[in-house]
Amino acid sequence: MNSIKTKAVILLSGGLDSATVLEMAKEQGYDCYALSFDYGQRSLVELDAARALASAAGVVEHKVLRMPLEDFGGSALTDDSIAMPEDGEQDESEVPVTYVPARNTVFLSLALGWAEVLEASAIFIGVNSVDYSGYPDCRPEYIEAFEKMANLATRAGIEGNKLTIATPLMTLTKGEIIQRGIALGIDYKKTVSCYQADARGYACNHCDSCKLRKEGFVQAGIEDQTHYF
């Protein structure tokens, strides 16, 4: 545990990955400010999960911002006219239809605004290039470019106080993420990964996100306590 505390903004979706990132940032000694978005996603139950996780982690503050990304369309996560893919339906070489246009860029930009006001030294995001190699905005070269831009965009950057975009999951498999999280005491039953979870947070057991999560628990050698409907 680092004894010199500094502030970090943590992007918290309510899923397994961001729940783990939040506990990792805590472990590194940061005072944590959690940021979640209501961006027109079909499943709002993940925001309830984010609130429960933020509360359990004892964050300094948790903001949930309304972001009208559904106004742009273009993703199965926000646009009801695009079908949600079932397990194995999509060619792995393509960008998934569940990709939301510029989502991580919009989320990181808002985190940057808050970080600037807080004078935070880091933004934590649970991107992962192992499981999500099809999403352009989950790749290390994207994160590096965002960090460089962010440090040119702000007062802090001008004054030489570097902001770090921290991606502690970048090179971990889902199984490794779960093992780290269990060691940090996370109760993964509180997290929601499913793209179409029901009002109780129960998962569909069919979508890509459910598939990755299930495989992760198998890889980790840890019992999957997720509720499926």
Added chain:
Amino acid sequence: MNSIKTKAVILLSGGLDSATVLEMAKEQGYDCYALSFDYGQRSLVELDAARALASAAGVVEHKVLRMPLEDFGGSALTDDSIAMPEDGEQDESEVPVTYVPARNTVFLSLALGWAEVLEASAIFIGVNSVDYSGYPDCRPEYIEAFEKMANLATRAGIEGNKLTIATPLMTLTKGEIIQRGIALGIDYKKTVSCYQADARGYACNHCDSCKLRKEGFVQAGIEDQTHYF
């Protein structure tokens, strides 16, 4: 006039600069999609101006998105507890208190999301390094870094279809901007620059933005028809 039309997203605030940029994009042959933000700014009359300008320019579509930047505080434009500076009150070497944290980054990121869905090839923004050298996110090195990040963030970037962040005002003085806009037929009476314009769009004649605008008309040798209260 370019005969091969492509799409561009234009960030349109309702001020003098973005009104000029919109007409410049039209002149370059783009099909224009205007994007404005209700971001908690004190003066909402500029959104009425944006609607009038978008309509006069015959844009394909105009979206006004609600963006809760005031939740973060930190700027005189969105935070009532910070005093609006009067003419000459602020040291020119400092970042102005009217700077909104990460504003251009947030606006450009949302423009990027729409551009991706539209398959637009350019985003136009009225930043200017001559008059606004105190704002970190108006500098050319910032815009270059954003463009690089944007092309790593999106499907289009992965597929090699480069997106351009167009800044046609970057090296122009306010006087030069006004001369270009008059030549393009802009009625600047429709634009609102003042940070605290009243409900009619009348300007205060005291804030930094009013001062720059007035000097611009003097530089351009063109009569200033702005209404002051």
